[in-house]
Amino acid sequence: MSTPPFQPPDPYPTQQSPAPAQPVGPAPTSDPKAVSILLPLAAGCVVALLLGVYGRLHEPTGYSVNLIGFSSGAYAKAWLATLAVLLGVVQLFSARIMYGKAAAPAWVSTLHRWSGRIAVLLTVPVMVHCLFALGFEASTPRVLVHSLLGCLFYGTFVSKMLSLTRPGLPGWMLPVLGGVLFSALIGVWLTSAVWLFDVQGLHS
Amino acid sequence: MRGPFITLIVVVLLGGILLLVNLARTPADSNQAAAPSVAPVAAPAQAPAPAAPKAADPKAADPKAKADAPGSPFPAQAKYTGRTEGNNAAIAITVRDNKVSAYLCDGKAIEGWYKGSATDGKLDAKGKGSNQLTGSVTDGKLSGTVSAEGRSWSYTAAPVSAPAGLYRAKTPTGTTGWVKDSNGQVTGLTRDGAAVKPAPPLDPSSAQAIEGGD
Numbered sequence: 553m554s555t556p557p558f559q560p561p562d563p564y565p566t567q568q569s570p571a572p573a574q575p576v577g578p579a580p581t582s583d584p585k586a587v588s589i590l591l592p593l594a595a596g597c598v599v600a601l602l603l604g605v606y607g608r609l610h611e612p613t614g615y616s617v618n619l620i621g622f623s624s625g626a627y628a629k630a631w632l633a634t635l636a637v638l639l640g641v642v643q644l645f646s647a648r649i650m651y652g653k654a655a656a657p658a659w660v661s662t663l664h665r666w667s668g669r670i671a672v673l674l675t676v677p678v679m680v681h682c683l684f685a686l687g688f689e690a691s692t693p694r695v696l697v698h699s700l701l702g703c704l705f706y707g708t709f710v711s712k713m714l715s716l717t718r719p720g721l722p723g724w725m726l727p728v729l730g731g732v733l734f735s736a737l738i739g740v741w742l743t744s745a746v747w748l749f750d751v752q753g754l755h756s
Numbered sequence: 757m758r759g760p761f762i763t764l765i766v767v768v769l770l771g772g773i774l775l776l777v778n779l780a781r782t783p784a785d786s787n788q789a790a791a792p793s794v795a796p797v798a799a800p801a802q803a804p805a806p807a808a809p810k811a812a813d814p815k816a817a818d819p820k821a822k823a824d825a826p827g828s829p830f831p832a833q834a835k836y837t838g839r840t841e842g843n844n845a846a847i848a849i850t851v852r853d854n855k856v857s858a859y860l861c862d863g864k865a866i867e868g869w870y871k872g873s874a875t876d877g878k879l880d881a882k883g884k885g886s887n888q889l890t891g892s893v894t895d896g897k898l899s900g901t902v903s904a905e906g907r908s909w910s911y912t913a914a915p916v917s918a919p920a921g922l923y924r925a926k927t928p929t930g931t932t933g934w935v936k937d938s939n940g941q942v943t944g945l946t947r948d949g950a951a952v953k954p955a956p957p958l959d960p961s962s963a964q965a966i967e968g969g970d
Contacts, residue, residue: 672763
């Protein structure tokens with residue numbers, strides 16, 4: 553940028569009167585706010601897409617390394633996911649306090665941060681098992697919704713983590729991403745763990 | 757503002773490590789401890805001596821052991837139940853003296869009976885039309901592919917003991933098959949010619965418990 557002295561940088565230059573075919577919006581490349589919004593979202597989309605493509609292309613093995621102490625891999629996954637959902641509820645309420653009118657005590661954001669970290673870490677073995685043993689499936693509405701939401705969950709997670717590090721973030725960005733993340737988690741859980749508990753019984 | 761990056765990196769690392777562990781273990785490795793609950797099920801009475809799959813002398817003194825193909829990981833008598841990929845259908849596979857009887861059933865529309873053999877560690881069975889069932893045992897668990905109605909699925913099945921297993925009842929209104937898994941969940945269908953209808957509740961006193969070859 554070679555701006556003359558005493559002239560503030562003008563993100564909306566008006567000189568170029570030969571207007572392009574499209575109406576001119578704020579130039580996205582030079583707007584740090586737009587970068588803050590678009591970059592994490594783009595990264596999230598790439599991650600979601602990659603997970604889905606891998607799940608589709610990788611030949612499902614039908615099995616994966618199991619966790620001890622459960623009657624089957626499916627139940628280990630279901631309980632891990634259920635724990636993650638419980639922590640997700642903690643996320644929802646701690647975020648509610650953080651975005652409330654009164655100033656939130658410091659421990660609330662610590663709780664939010666760590667419950668979120670643990671929740672996502674709990675889902676990782678579940679996700680790896682899903683991707684490796686089962687893959688992206690579309691044979692029934694349940695598994696299709698589950699597959700799509702699973703990809704959405706990790707894409708949104710990446711977006712949210714990257715957003716947290718960006719300056720000049722609009723105030724709605726984190727709540728929206730967090731809301732999508734929570735909704736996706738609940739959806740993934742309803743289409744897998746709750747379904748399993750319903751069909752095969754609530755046990756370990 | 758490094759916290760989120762660290763979170764992200766830890767998640768990616770954990771996922772990567774788990775994936776690598778899975779990849780490393782995918783080839784048939786033999787040292788994974790079978791789940792303790794499944795170990796005692798495998799043929800308690802039939803195979804007194806050659807429990808070890810790699811018996812040094814294939815011509816062991818026990819004639820029963822000789823009947824098993826050398827190195828065959830299939831027990832002389834065993835029952836497996838499991839699900840197809842995506843948990844769509846239940847499958848029960850019974851093995852007795854290298855003979856196999858199996859039943860696939862989703863409880864709604866798809867079902868099929870299979871008969872065949874299990875030799876040299878390979879299960880190979882055929883059903884109606886082009887229906888086919890293949891499989892092999894890894895770490896005590898049976899996995900393979902099964903086809904019915906022109907579609908094919910991969911499946912995994914674990915050893916089970918009675919009352920879990922495969923049941924059949926033949927009545928004038930059709931043949932019913934039931935898969936009962938180790939949790940006691942029953943999946944069944946009744947076939948009457950080309951039509952398929954929901955199975956009646958499994959009554960162990962009237963249904964036949966199917967073993968390999970039945």
